[in-house]
Amino acid sequence: MSKSALITGxxxxxxxYLAEWLLGQGYRVYGLVRRxxxxxxxxxxHLLDKITLIPGDLLDDxxxxxxxxxxxxxxxxxxxxxxxxxxxxxQPIFTAEVTGVGVARLLEAIRKVNPKIRMFQASSSEQYGAxxxxxxxxxxxxxxxxxxxxAKAYAHYITINYRESYGLxxxxxxxxxxxxxxxxLEFVTRKIxxxxxxxxxxxxxxxxxxxxxxxxDWGFAGDYVRGMWSMLQQPQAEEFVFATGExxxxxxxxxxxxxxxxxxxxxxxxxxxxxxxxxxxxxxxGDATKAREKLGWRPATPFQQLVHKMVDADLQQVRAEMLxxxxxx
Ligand code: NDP
Ligand code: GDP
Numbered sequence: 001m002s003k004s005a006l007i008t009g010x011x012x013x014x015x016x017y018l019a020e021w022l023l024g025q026g027y028r029v030y031g032l033v034r035r036x037x038x039x040x041x042x043x044x045x046h047l048l049d050k051i052t053l054i055p056g057d058l059l060d061d062x063x064x065x066x067x068x069x070x071x072x073x074x075x076x077x078x079x080x081x082x083x084x085x086x087x088x089x090x091q092p093i094f095t096a097e098v099t100g101v102g103v104a105r106l107l108e109a110i111r112k113v114n115p116k117i118r119m120f121q122a123s124s125s126e127q128y129g130a131x132x133x134x135x136x137x138x139x140x141x142x143x144x145x146x147x148x149x150x151a152k153a154y155a156h157y158i159t160i161n162y163r164e165s166y167g168l169x170x171x172x173x174x175x176x177x178x179x180x181x182x183x184x185l186e187f188v189t190r191k192i193x194x195x196x197x198x199x200x201x202x203x204x205x206x207x208x209x210x211x212x213x214x215x216x217d218w219g220f221a222g223d224y225v226r227g228m229w230s231m232l233q234q235p236q237a238e239e240f241v242f243a244t245g246e247x248x249x250x251x252x253x254x255x256x257x258x259x260x261x262x263x264x265x266x267x268x269x270x271x272x273x274x275x276x277x278x279x280x281x282x283x284x285x286g287d288a289t290k291a292r293e294k295l296g297w298r299p300a301t302p303f304q305q306l307v308h309k310m311v312d313a314d315l316q317q318v319r320a321e322m323l324x325x326x327x328x329x
Pocket of ligand 1: 008009010011012013014015032033034036040056057058059078079080081082083084098122123124125174175176177178179184
């Protein structure tokens, strides 16, 4: 019989790409979805007849037990989180509950329902924060710089602790920033590519940004989910870094996106103090040597191609919305 996988966070960016990948590998795919007042399935609409959605929430222990039972999961991918760093200063307790303690709830549910389940935890390069060395790899110490990163660090260590305490096959993939046309609109990449499209099509003229000097190692989300899956196919559970090894500043990102849209970014971008963070992460660059050597994992999408793809998708989406608006009158 085919393997069964449960994805938490299936309605998110990574969840949608992972569901596609696992279906391609022949899995029965289940997705945990939390209740909302209107459906929130835009990223997985094209998969709805192929996957099974199970109601549940990382804040609710019992719903996790039921989801594991219903899916009879062989593998669990924990992608659910309050994932936006800036929000974590406004909602630090909620972020800790979902992004941090939610993982302990899931691990407990796995222990109760079936300790043979293999679990992937989505750790983050934000955990390195004010990193002491560059590039960062599996051995680099963490220095988290936001309530989000602190919650992720807890989630990381509790995952390893359950492996060491109870012998669970549970492991953390430490991913550097990864983006796509499905990225949330508040993250800097998508905020920029969406604004470039709207400015090009005459719907806005200005883009407000915060720290333009910040440097990140940006890859394509579709490449990263392959690594997550590979980790659970290994003979033993261990941590891996996923990164491109290349880094760029927010300013380079904005210049690349606007140039592709045929715009001069300096005419449109203004910096806004309210978008600066209480503590920012200035510079991240990952070293994915271990993933390359042990998993054969390689990112396949260079920076410029990623940004162009996102701008093109946003131009297409904004044009379609304009046409739909005009048709409605
Ligand atoms: P998204 O923000 O796009 O998706 C987050 C998902 O978590 C959504 O499906 C959301 O559901 C769900 N969720 C939020 N709260 C709960 C809850 N209480 N119970 C159940 N589900 C919940 O994130 P990404 O897809 O970009 O990231 C996936 C994971 O990887 C996250 O854990 C993120 O922190 C981590 N990560 C991401 C990186 C990146 O660059 N993308 C880098 C490193 C780590 P809903 O749709 O209802 O809001
Ligand atoms: P993060 O690395 O998970 O925090 O991903 P983001 O895309 O949210 O932010 C990446 C970097 O871009 C951070 O250093 C931000 O301070 C910087 N940045 C600059 N302006 C903005 C902005 O307007 N929005 C966001 N989200 N980030 C910005």
